[in-house]
Amino acid sequence: MRVIRYIYGWIDERFDVTPELEKNVTKKWVPRTLSWAGCFGGLAFFTFLVQVFTGMLLLMYYKPHPDAAWDSVTFIKSNVTMGWLVQRIHAVAANLMITLVLMHMARIAYYKIYRTPRELHWVSGVFLLLLTTMMAFTGYLLPWTQLSYWGAKVGTEIPSAVPYFGQDIVEWVRRGKAISGETLGFFFSLHIWILPAIMSSFMGLHFVMIRRTGISKPL
Amino acid sequence: MAHEHEHDHSHEPVSNGRRRFCQVCIGSAAAITVGTVVYPIVAFLKLPMRVGESKPVELELERLTVGQAYYADFQGQQVIVVMAEDGPRVFDASCTHLGCNVVWDIAHGNFHCPCHGAVFSGEGKVVSGPVSAPLREVPFEVKDGILIIS
Numbered sequence: 001m002r003v004i005r006y007i008y009g010w011i012d013e014r015f016d017v018t019p020e021l022e023k024n025v026t027k028k029w030v031p032r033t034l035s036w037a038g039c040f041g042g043l044a045f046f047t048f049l050v051q052v053f054t055g056m057l058l059l060m061y062y063k064p065h066p067d068a069a070w071d072s073v074t075f076i077k078s079n080v081t082m083g084w085l086v087q088r089i090h091a092v093a094a095n096l097m098i099t100l101v102l103m104h105m106a107r108i109a110y111y112k113i114y115r116t117p118r119e120l121h122w123v124s125g126v127f128l129l130l131l132t133t134m135m136a137f138t139g140y141l142l143p144w145t146q147l148s149y150w151g152a153k154v155g156t157e158i159p160s161a162v163p164y165f166g167q168d169i170v171e172w173v174r175r176g177k178a179i180s181g182e183t184l185g186f187f188f189s190l191h192i193w194i195l196p197a198i199m200s201s202f203m204g205l206h207f208v209m210i211r212r213t214g215i216s217k218p219l
Numbered sequence: 220m221a222h223e224h225e226h227d228h229s230h231e232p233v234s235n236g237r238r239r240f241c242q243v244c245i246g247s248a249a250a251i252t253v254g255t256v257v258y259p260i261v262a263f264l265k266l267p268m269r270v271g272e273s274k275p276v277e278l279e280l281e282r283l284t285v286g287q288a289y290y291a292d293f294q295g296q297q298v299i300v301v302m303a304e305d306g307p308r309v310f311d312a313s314c315t316h317l318g319c320n321v322v323w324d325i326a327h328g329n330f331h332c333p334c335h336g337a338v339f340s341g342e343g344k345v346v347s348g349p350v351s352a353p354l355r356e357v358p359f360e361v362k363d364g365i366l367i368i369s
Contacts, residue, residue, distance in 0.1 A: 057260065057263050057264075060263075079267045079268040079269070080263060080267040080268075081262040082258075082262040083263060086259060086260075086263050
């Protein structure tokens with residue numbers, strides 16, 4: 001403890017961390033009237049972090065190729081120590097994240113927190129909901145099981161309802177006429193880089209906004 | 220921090236025992252929580268079990284020509300089988316200097332390391348170059364005309 005305090009003191013002397021920490025964390029009080037339901041957004045963010053870290057671990061062994069994907073996931077689940085746990089957490093936390101995002105939105109909608117000055121919080125939140133479901137959808141294909149294959153087939157069929165361009169969108173998303181190795185590669189890059197990067201920027205906006213306007217205080 | 224707080228209430232008796240008990244309880248709960256997160260991560264980073272890794276190398280002696288060398292993969296390591304007049308010899312292909320794979324020079328009957336120019340004789344002994352140790356010999360057995368490294 002003394003060592004930690006010494007190191008902290010050394011850094012604090014140079015960067016003046018304490019007043020910032022007090023302002024933003026230790027002395028920043030939650031409104032007395034706020035209920036535990038106010039935690040859903042933060043919990044959704046927490047599950048996002050869980051997904052990032054378990055995803056990093058899974059990425060050590062996962063191979064985004066039709067011949068190797070299923071084997072590599074089986075390898076993680078059976079041969080890697082605690083691999084079954086990490087894989088399961090990644091799959092379960094995905095469901096949990098969608099649930100928490102929806103609970104967060106339900107509360108905001110019920111208490112009409114989206115009203116001025118917080119309209120853009122809601123808009124960015126809707127984008128985050130869409131991005132979350134896209135993360136779940138792209139991740140679902142990656143184990144390359146029967147379920148994920150047909151799930152991706154049905155899911156990518158949806159844009160075909162769009163007039164005129166429907167079929168083009170379907171082919172663009174599938175990277176071809178059918179679900180193939182190209183689809184797997186595309187979904188993989190979306191899942192591990194493109195979507196998380198977009199999501200992080202939207203989250204950044206979302207958090208900066210809530211800092212700026214403050215959390216909605218019930219009466 | 221704690222001391223300042225105690226000064227504010229210096230007229231009240233302060234029981235440090237209870238505070239200590241709470242600190243220990245919260246501290247252990249935090250340690251257990253951190254442990255349940257850290258343990259699976261550290262365990263995940265361990266080398267995984269590999270199936271079918273220790274396959275033995277089998278070579279038919281009839282197919283080996285005297286003076287030639289054959290490279291084989293044994294447990295992810297390159298080994299060299301050299302057929303000499305008096306029978307086969309098996310070496311670990313890593314140079315004993317910095318671990319590059321040595322090359323069999325069929326004209327001179329010795330091994331050359333491409334990295335720093337070490338030369339080993341056909342028996343694996345040091346001839347020249349920045350090395351002091353001979354090539355590592357790999358144990359093998361011959362059964363019914365088949366050379367087995369296992």
